[in-house]
Amino acid sequence: MTTILPPPSAVQSIMEHVPIGVVGFDAHLKVVGASRHATAMLDFTERDLVGISLHDAIANALGTEAAQNLGIHAAAVIKSGKPTAWNSCRLTAGGGQRFVDWEVRPMEIAGGKGALLTLIDVTEREQAKMTITATEKSLRLFSEAVLDHALIMTDIRGRIMDCNAGAAMITGFPKEELVGQPISLIYTRDDTVAGVPEQEWRTAASEGNVSHTRWHERKDGGRYFAHGIITAHVHPDERPSFTVAFRDTTEAVRQAERLERVSAERKEAIETLTTENANLQQFASVASHDMQEPLRMVTSYLTMLRSRYSGNLDVKASEYIEIAIDGAQRMGRLIRSLLDIARIDHGDVALQEVSADLAFEEAQKNLQQVVSEASAIVECGGLGAVYADKDMLIRLFQNLLGNALKYVAKGQRPRVQVDAIDQSAMRAIRIKDNGIGVSLADQARIFDAFERVHGRGEYSGTGLGLAICKGIVQRHGGTLTIESEPGRGSTFIITLPRKPAG
Template sequence: MIELAKVTLQNEMDLILAHKRSMKLAELVGLSLSAQTTFATAVSEVSRSAIENGKNSCLILSVSKPIRNEKYIVAAIKDTQAALAKNEGFEYAKRLVNKFLVSSTDNESTIELYFLIPASHKIGYKQIEEWKELFVEEPPVSPYEEIKRKNEQLQLLAAKLQESENQYRTLTNALPLIIFSIDEQGKILYANEGLSQFTGQSIEDLNQTQWRSVIHPVDYDPFAVLMNDKIMSGATNIKLQCRLKNNETGEYLWHMVSISPLTNDKGAVLYWIGFMVDINAQKVFEQTLKDNKELKEVKSKLEENIQELNRSNRELQQFAYVASHDLQEPIRKVIYYSDYLLVKYEKNLDKKGSEYLRHMISASHRMRNLIKDLLSFSQVDQKQYRFETLDLSKVAQEALQDLELVIKEKLATINISELPPIEADHLLMRQLFENLISNALKYNKEGEPPVIEISHENDGKTLTLFFNDQGIGFNEKYLDRMFNLFQRLHGRDEYSGTGLGLAICRKITEVHNGRITAKSQESKGATFIVQLPIKQTGAV
């Protein structure tokens, strides 16, 4: 079928249009006036019945394709009702046409009226196209017909617009990016499904919050440009980058935002069209490259600083060693001659002179001890260590032998549990035990013999030594500074010492990849805790 004209059937005026256009079609194909009237009458009868009994009826006028070398003009009356009621008009129309066909489905019924075109009248496709134009451009014979034609045109245009919009939505929803349009105040007019799927929010929600709920707080101020009509009014294109919150993961992902104006023929902006594309992978890659570059720069600077620090440390160690070593000889002479002067000439000195000489001797002894400890401290980092398997119990006994006189003098009791073997430097371990035991002996309570307990814990990888005493203790707020050079919690008049003993202990534990700390309360004793690995990497 080649459709030429269509008439909706709603009232008597439509019935007149149906009759008029049926007559016109019959005239165009060359039927006689009586044949024209016969065909139009048949169409009118069925159309009247459709208007009276149908729901949504329409008439479609067509020319059939050749059927056994015969051509027909065809009037098809369609209705959304499953079956039109048959009446006298139906029977009368049957007798007026060459063929009368009735068909129906669940949603529609159709009655087709076929009227034969004389064989002498040749009809080509070009001629049929001209008839189409004729029906479209035919001037209306009444205001009703003009209104109806305009209405049909509007309905056709609306259908095309709806089809175009559906195609646009299908296209934009299939694209792997967010597409939207906004007015000059930044209010969203349209957005594809990508926006709601990514953010989990509707257009209404985003308009209400002005995107605050989905744009990263740091990026919102630049993004808010889109809501500023004064800035937007002078722009031709706006591009920016911002982080958009993913509804599923809660993660903010980088997006490139681009918007451009849509203008009318006078250049006035109707609205803005924009898109958002995910560039998070690109941003992560760029940040990684930047971080790697900065890391290399930091690493290079750090290596330079480490080299400079090592050089400085070596120079300081050399200076400390040389200074300590060279100072010992003059200090020995000062002590020797001071003692000689006190023994031989004390009778010749008055009380003040004798007191001054004794102060000088005491200061000389302190200086000798300080130089000795400073030399020991500098040598901890300077010597070549020999990590070997040591019997710590034996090392502890050697330390006790070195401190035998002080232990006897103070009537001290020292209990040492059986200690396991570890890999360590023999001389440094001996010095560690000596310093910690000597420290416990020094800070005992006046009038009470010192009691020192040395115990341990062993988890197979780390040995923890506990040096516990019942001495005067200390306030733990001073713990951080106790292991620093020359730090003392008590005056020299109360307790002798140079302030280097515990600093040396910390240096020894660090050389052995261990650590030292302590816990205590004033007047309730102290416990020094040394943690050392059982095995040293690269030990021999």
């Protein structure tokens, strides 16, 4: 560096190592010296820089017009003895671009008037500012595009400084009516009187943010339910501001209220139906029990009539007696089935570990005559143990096996295969037959009481057998389903617990 009133070596060393450019010039605005950093910033060597005009020294980096203005200010500094400065000037040199802060201070140069021009590289600061500006612009565009969220900025007192279009849309206040107003403008009167806005702002200031979920009030007096968050921001000047972001969730709240009402109504309806069903079951049980005795009497006297007067009646009278006896017997079976349903739904269940193989064997023994008459093939094995009521399990197997033997095509030999597989905590028992099958349309209703897919003239029955099976399985916490195609047989799948629940 060319010295200006030769400084001590220590000062010269500092000038060379501090990242500040320094250019000295005399009263004629001629460069008399420059630091290493200054020559780098201005894209000159020190030899080329010393002796040229200040204008020529900086014109290449700053531009002709800016160099002329700097020359005017530099001359004024030398004349007045008062320093001057500029912030963030764009400087182009060496194929790059940077930003510098300039300052010109008066100084004696070799016994005469002169000045020092200092250049401080603030490129990183300006780039950061540009990044922040671009980010703020992007955020502004984003916030204006988001119409289903309100974004409001307030000062520390809760006075609105800015907001997006979504805030105006949700609150009903135009932006110009929101800005400058206290945030309590959008709170309900009750919350405002209770000091809720002030409390939320204090909490956000102390904890950084606070969530709020509450009713707010629109300009027209209507209310909306909002869920949002208030966030405190501390700026470099230490003046905090707050961002309020919330969304109108009124429809979701209304929907939840509607669902709650529907749920309550459904619960009440279920309780009513449960009570009515219990009453109906009790009535069916009592009625069925009370009807058995007179029915037994009717059947007994009809049988006696047939036995005692069989030779004295004509063919038509004998036919009528047979029809009456058959009807009484069918009614007896129906009454017993109704009693079974009542017992299954409301009777005690003696749950224990039961061998499904032995239970099926017992059911098969009960149907041995039917099996023999039909020359049926029944294959069963490896069913394992289930947690069930033994008598109910036997009845379940008996009903399903009885159906498999009954619903076969005329002249066909019944074949029934029974096996089981484990399904987690349940055991799935499959009863497969080669019967007439069930169409997909009918499969949904065959487990309902009194539902008959086939007419009574084709196959006898009460229409309650599968309903009883379904009730038994449900009392055990299991399921009963069917896989079937017409003419290709059916597979009934029973799932029952292998162990006690829990």
